Amino acid sequence: MFIILLVTVLLAVLSFDAPRLVKEGMWREAAVLLLIWSAGSFMAVAAVTGLELPNPNDLINAIFDIL
Numbered sequence: 001m002f003i004i005l006l007v008t009v010l011l012a013v014l015s016f017d018a019p020r021l022v023k024e025g026m027w028r029e030a031a032v033l034l035l036i037w038s039a040g041s042f043m044a045v046a047a048v049t050g051l052e053l054p055n056p057n058d059l060i061n062a063i064f065d066i067l
Contacts, residue, residue, distance in 0.1 A: 002050050010041045 014037055021030040046053055 003045065006044060006048055010044065
């Protein structure tokens with residue numbers, strides 16, 4: 001039930017912001033919005049469903065250990 005509410009809120013946020021950007025021809029801003037919205041939506045749905053995501057700090061530490 002909570003996942004339905006979450007998806008509804010996520011779609012409401014997208015439907016509020018995206019049409020204005022497309023209407024005004026702000027294609028780069030719309031693309032960035034969709035990219036960030038998609039990543040945030042995935043992480044929110046993963047958190048609600050209990051999917052265990054890797055810790056981003058491990059990736060950052062691995063990159064700096066190489067350098």
